[in-house]
Amino acid sequence: MSExxxxxxxxxxxxxxxxxxxxxxxxxxxxxxxxxxxKKVPSLRDITIANLFFENSTRTKLSFELAEKRxxxxxxxxxxxxxxxxxGETLIDTVNNILSMKVDMVVMRHPNPGAGVFLSKHxxxxxxxxxxxxxxxxxxxxxxxxxxxxxxxxxxxxNVVIVGDILHSRVALSNIYALQLQGANxxxxxxxxxxxxxxxxxxxxxxxxxxxxxxWCDVANxxxxxxxxxxxxxxxxxxxxxxxxxxxxxLLDSLDKEIVIMHPGPINRGVEITSDVADSKQAIIxxxxxxxxxxxxxxxxxxxxxxKQ
Numbered sequence: 001m002s003e004x005x006x007x008x009x010x011x012x013x014x015x016x017x018x019x020x021x022x023x024x025x026x027x028x029x030x031x032x033x034x035x036x037x038x039k040k041v042p043s044l045r046d047i048t049i050a051n052l053f054f055e056n057s058t059r060t061k062l063s064f065e066l067a068e069k070r071x072x073x074x075x076x077x078x079x080x081x082x083x084x085x086x087x088g089e090t091l092i093d094t095v096n097n098i099l100s101m102k103v104d105m106v107v108m109r110h111p112n113p114g115a116g117v118f119l120s121k122h123x124x125x126x127x128x129x130x131x132x133x134x135x136x137x138x139x140x141x142x143x144x145x146x147x148x149x150x151x152x153x154x155x156x157x158x159n160v161v162i163v164g165d166i167l168h169s170r171v172a173l174s175n176i177y178a179l180q181l182q183g184a185n186x187x188x189x190x191x192x193x194x195x196x197x198x199x200x201x202x203x204x205x206x207x208x209x210x211x212x213x214x215x216w217c218d219v220a221n222x223x224x225x226x227x228x229x230x231x232x233x234x235x236x237x238x239x240x241x242x243x244x245x246x247x248x249x250x251l252l253d254s255l256d257k258e259i260v261i262m263h264p265g266p267i268n269r270g271v272e273i274t275s276d277v278a279d280s281k282q283a284i285i286x287x288x289x290x291x292x293x294x295x296x297x298x299x300x301x302x303x304x305x306x307x308k309q
Contacts, residue, residue, distance in 0.1 A: 004302050008127040010116045011136035012177035020181060024146055026298035027291070034070060034293060044073040047304045050098045052108040053130070054080040054091075054115075059265050059289065060130050060140070064107050067296035073304075076103065091115065095123050104307050105300065108132075126303045134168045139299060140264050141174035143292040145182060147284050148219055150291065151260055156183035161213045163189045163245060164223035164272055167196050167234070171223060171264045176202055189213040190245060193234040194225075210245050214255055221262040222247060222272045238271055248274040252282065260284055 004019050033041055049068050053061055061077075068075045078098065095106065105126045108116055113135035120127045131137040148155050160179050166172045166188045179186050180203065187205035188195060199206060207213040214220055225241065235241050247261065261273065261283040269275050278285060 003306060007303070007306055008116070008120045008129075009138050009299055009303065010120060010127060010129050012138045012141050012174045012181065013136070015138075015178075015181070017181050020142065020145070020178065023142060023295065023298045023302065024149065026302055027146055027294040030070075030297040030301070031291070031294040034290075034297075040070055040072055042072045043301055044068075044071040044304050047071075047104045047307065048074040048076065048102060049105045049107060049300070050076040050078060050101075050103045051130075052078045052080070052095070052098070052106055052110075054108070054110045055131065057109055057130070059292075060109065060137075063289070063292040064128075064130060064139075064296055064300075067293050067300055068107075070293065071297055071301060071304075073105075073300070076101070091119070092122055095119060099123055099125055105304065126307055128299060128303065131170050133170065134173075135170050136174045136177075137170040137264075138174050138178075139292070139296055140171050141178040142299070143288055143295040144171075144175055144221060144262060144264070145178050146295050147262065147288045147291050148184075148260070150287065151284055152218065154182075155179060158184045158219060159187070159217045160184050160219045160221060161187040161189050161207070161217040162221045162223065163210065163213065163247075165194045165225045165234075166190050166199065166223070167194045169223050171221075175221060176204055180204075187213055187216060191235050191241070210247070211251065211254075214247070214251065214259060217259055219260040219262060220247065221264070223264065224266065224268045224272055242271050246270075246272055246274070247277050249276045249280065252277060252280075258282060262288060264288070 005016050006014055103125055107128045107130050109130040110132050113133040115132045116127050116129035145155050162172050176186050187207055189207045263285045267278055
């Protein structure tokens with residue numbers, strides 16, 4: 001397979017296993033590029049990409065921007081907090097204004113689930129979803145799977161537990177879809193109040209005892225508690241959350257095997273993981289960041305090659 005089955009990256013649920021394989025093979029090539037002295041390739045010299053962030057982002061935005069520049073694309077950055085959206089301009093007006101500047105691709109983060117799908121139906125550009133509300137965050141799930149594949153050789157058959165605030169997490173949902181598509185076994189672990197009611201329908205195991213979950217898994221993906229999405233209190237206190245669902249070195253060392261620790265960032269050090277875990281050799285958190293650029297380069301490159309046809 002030499003091209004993606006989709007024209008947009010709106011969510012993992014629209015991808016096939018072959019799509020993911022192709023993205024990873026392409027990312028392997030780009031990983032070589034970003035480790036060279038000259039880190040740029042002229043692949044997308046004639047492509048213009050707009051980054052539209054209607055929600056705050058540091059790592060994802062920087063990662064996309066770097067990926068675009070490494071591919072030699074022209075980049076427009078748009079931050080909603082400093083824009084006419086504040087004056088009441090609608091999403092479609094904002095985008096149409098940007099498209100009238102002849103933009104080929106839009107990378108968008110938006111607080112509303114489905115914003116990317118809505119956009120893809122109304123504008124003539126390739127859309128990459130960089131996170132829509134608590135729904136999906138496909139490039140994060142791809143870079144997470146890519147990092148597992150790099151560390152353990154493959155994703156198939158591996159036991160992966162996602163720990164923490166599953167209810168508000170777009171990372172969790174995209175990861176569940178991506179891991180299952182590649183044949184991994186998935187478990188979620190967290191306080192009952194932070195597990196969505198539909199979670200069992202997704203075919204994942206559910207565990208509320210962290211030690212049991214860690215004993216089962218090969219990889220633990222630790223999520224932060226998303227206080228900014230919470231309008232009520234889901235657990236008594238941060239301290240209590242940490243006691244029950246935080247990973248520290250002592251807990252890791254008590255397991256009878258060495259597991260891989262991941263985190264999509266930003267880390268709340270001392271809450272979901274302690275510093276000595278985050279900085280340990282079992283953690284591949286910085287590899288995830290590096291792989292994020294290669295995976296996003298792959299996604300952008302593959303989608304752009306469909307625009308050029």
